[in-house]
Each structure stands twice: as structure tokens, then as C-alpha cells.
Amino acid sequence: MNTITSTNFNFPGQKSVYKGKVREVYNINDEILVMIATDRLSAFDVVMPKGIPFKGQMLNQIATKFMQLTDDIVPNWLIATPDPNVAIGHLCTPFKVEMVIRGYLSGHAAREYNAGKRFLCGVDLPEGLKENDKFPEPIITPTTKADFGVHDEDISKEAILENGIVSPEDYAVLEQYTRALFQRGSEIAASRGLILVDTKYEFGKTKDGKIVLIDEIHTPDSSRYFYAEGYQERQDKGESQKQLSKEFVRQWLIANGFQGKEGQQIPEMSEEYIASVSERYIELYENIIGEKFVKADIHNIEKRIFDNVMTYLK
Numbered sequence: 001m002n003t004i005t006s007t008n009f010n011f012p013g014q015k016s017v018y019k020g021k022v023r024e025v026y027n028i029n030d031e032i033l034v035m036i037a038t039d040r041l042s043a044f045d046v047v048m049p050k051g052i053p054f055k056g057q058m059l060n061q062i063a064t065k066f067m068q069l070t071d072d073i074v075p076n077w078l079i080a081t082p083d084p085n086v087a088i089g090h091l092c093t094p095f096k097v098e099m100v101i102r103g104y105l106s107g108h109a110a111r112e113y114n115a116g117k118r119f120l121c122g123v124d125l126p127e128g129l130k131e132n133d134k135f136p137e138p139i140i141t142p143t144t145k146a147d148f149g150v151h152d153e154d155i156s157k158e159a160i161l162e163n164g165i166v167s168p169e170d171y172a173v174l175e176q177y178t179r180a181l182f183q184r185g186s187e188i189a190a191s192r193g194l195i196l197v198d199t200k201y202e203f204g205k206t207k208d209g210k211i212v213l214i215d216e217i218h219t220p221d222s223s224r225y226f227y228a229e230g231y232q233e234r235q236d237k238g239e240s241q242k243q244l245s246k247e248f249v250r251q252w253l254i255a256n257g258f259q260g261k262e263g264q265q266i267p268e269m270s271e272e273y274i275a276s277v278s279e280r281y282i283e284l285y286e287n288i289i290g291e292k293f294v295k296a297d298i299h300n301i302e303k304r305i306f307d308n309v310m311t312y313l314k
Contacts, residue, residue, distance in 0.1 A: 002298040003051030004085065009306055012313060021047055022059070022221065027091065032079065034085045034309055035215075037063075041277070042136070042221075043249050044260025045152060050269050053278045054099035057084040057296050058285045063216040065289055070184050074177045076213040077204065083308035084296040092204030092214050096145045096165050098152060099178040102198040103138045103186065104131050106224055122156025132197075132226070132241050138182055140175060145202070173211050174203055185218050189225060192290050194244065199223035215216060220245050220284040244284045249277060 006024070013029040021042040026034040037060040039051030064087060067076045077228035100121075102109055109120060110131040118125045121141035129135075143152040144161060157175075160166050166174065178201055189196040200222050202215040216222050224245035234241055253259065256267035269277075285293045297304060 002301055004036075004056060004301040005038055005040050005051040006304070007036055007038070007305070009309070011309060020267075021045070021217070028099045028313065031091055033089055033091050036305060037085050037087070037091065041249065043246065043253055044258070045263050045267065046260045048266060048269065050274055050275060053298070054279060054293075054295055055278065055281050058293065059216060059221055060085050060087055060280050062219045062285060062288060063087065063262070066185070066188075066218040067213070069188060070181055070213070070217065073180045073184060074213050074307055075210060075218075080312060081303050081306050082312035085164055085301070086309055088309075089214070090313060092206055094145065094202060094204040094213060094214060095170070095174065096173075097142045097155065097160055098145050098200045098202055099174055100141045100143055100198065101138050101178050101182045102141060103135060103182070104195070104197045104226075105131060105133050105135065106197050106241075109141065112140070120156050121154050130238070132234075132235060138179070143200075154237045170205075170211060177201070177203065177211070177213065181213070181217065185223075188218075189288075190228065191219075192287060193228050194287060195226040195231060196227050197224040197226055197243070197245075218288070220281065220288070225284075225288065237293065244287055248280060 011024065011026055011028060011034065015027040015030055015080040022038055022040050024038060028034060037056035039053065039055045041052050041055065043046040043111070052062065061084060062080050063131055064078065066096045067078045077092050078087055079090065080088045082088065105113055112120055113125060113129065115129065118127065123139045123141060126136065142155050142157065144155050145152065157171065161168055161171060181201055182196065182199065185199065186196045196218070199212060199218060201217065204214040205211055224247060225243060227242040227244070231241060253267065258264045258266055282293045
């Protein structure tokens, strides 16, 4: 299967290129950004050696769809999507925090809770919860926005403000937008028989000082979903939840002795396993979007992307 795991384009007016864990971002004339969603797979802030077929297309199309479904409540950076793997938007200065919001005790929060912690990112966690229980109300647990290959770190609102990472006025907007987006995302998920468990949002400022949503939204890379049907029954029985997220990859890695810690080796991913991950991502896409996934032509992905972006730029 053809995948795209890195790019080396040279577009007219190109000023710089930023390579994140999954996306590669080209600055055109300090005005717009061309963001390419690659097929790279990242877990525990480590990029896996092999790409997942169609993953970049799925992430880009999910993010585009949810930007369109939420632009009435929160402005975003998006201008156009000229290719299945490409989003083009306004150049923004990103805030150096990721706004993580959690409706349930899952994933990282559950691991911390099970280790005995009752205080996460400045938020008190109630006693007596078990993994995947719903919080009385969603909690915001920000992380620092790390550079490529570096772990994001938990941080509290107080520390963000004390260290001047975000101004109090801007942080109030980030919190308001985070809660509004999570509410809308939860409503959309419920209409599709899903529970939006937790997610993260990234924000930036446009040249004229407007705060907008950037990067991705409600994708399986940035969010965790449960199937709503049978959720309570599984909780009552102490069973694992049926979920739609990248957590299945993390669990596979943990079972194979890898959690991104120093000295650990990334386990070998067979072609069969990679194909199964791709199929799982397609299942995620179709459930989250509520539409059949249409595979793009991957005969020559790089040429397709380059030609489509060039046509748009002209």
C-alpha cells in the first residue's frame, strides 16, 4: 500500500516548513499555511516507523468536516481543502498550550488516577471513581505544546498564567471556546450513537489578533470516543468500553513492551497489523462522520498533492 510519511515540496512563495508529529505545514508568503496530513502514526509522542494507508486523508477530512460543523460557535483557520490530505488556512501564531478537555476518567487521566493521584493539572478529582466513569462535569487539563519528538507535559491553568504563557484575557477565551466545542462535539457524537470521551484543541491568533481554532478537531488522533450503546452496562460489570480512538494502538504497544520510555524499542509492525490499523481508522471515520469513506487515488500521492496545491495557489 502506498503511504505518504514525509514531504519535500517547494511551493511558490514558500517561506518555511514545520514538520509536526503527523502534519507538515508550509508557510506561503507569511499569509497562508498549506497543512499536509501525512500517514504517519504517533503514539506516546513517538512516531512509528511505518505509515498507515489512508490515515492522513481520514484525519484531514474529519477535521475539515468538524471545522465546518462548529464555525458558527468558534472561528477557525480553515480556508480550503484542495486535496484529500491538504488543508489551507490563515497563518496564525499558535498558543503554546493544548486545551485538553475530559468528560470521563479515561486514558492518561485514568492512568494517573489509578496511580493514586487526585489532582490533575490543577483540577481536584473526586474520590470513588473507576476507569471510564463520567465526571460530574467536564474538566480542562491543559498540556504544554511540545516541539517534535518531545513529550507534551501536563500543566495547570495557574502555571500557564503565572509563567505568562497565555494572558488571562486570552485564556478565558480559550476556556470558553474549549467548552463550547466539546459541547457541540458531544451532541454530534450522541446523534451517531457515540460518546465523545475526551479531546484536545489547539488555538492560534491571526495577524489581526483574532483567536481561532487551528490544526485538527474531533479526529481519532486527538479524541477518544465510546459506543453509547451498552456503555452503562459495561461500566456496571467492570468491563472495558468499546471505543473508537487511537487507544487500541497504545494498548497494543503497551502489550508489546513500549510506552515511549527511554531504552524501549518500538515493536515490529507487520503488514497485516498495519492493514488492520488502516481498517480500524476507516471504521472510526465512518462512525464519526456518519458517511462511507471514499479512498483517494494513492497511485502517486505526492504528485497528486503537489498538483492540487499548485492549482489552488494559482
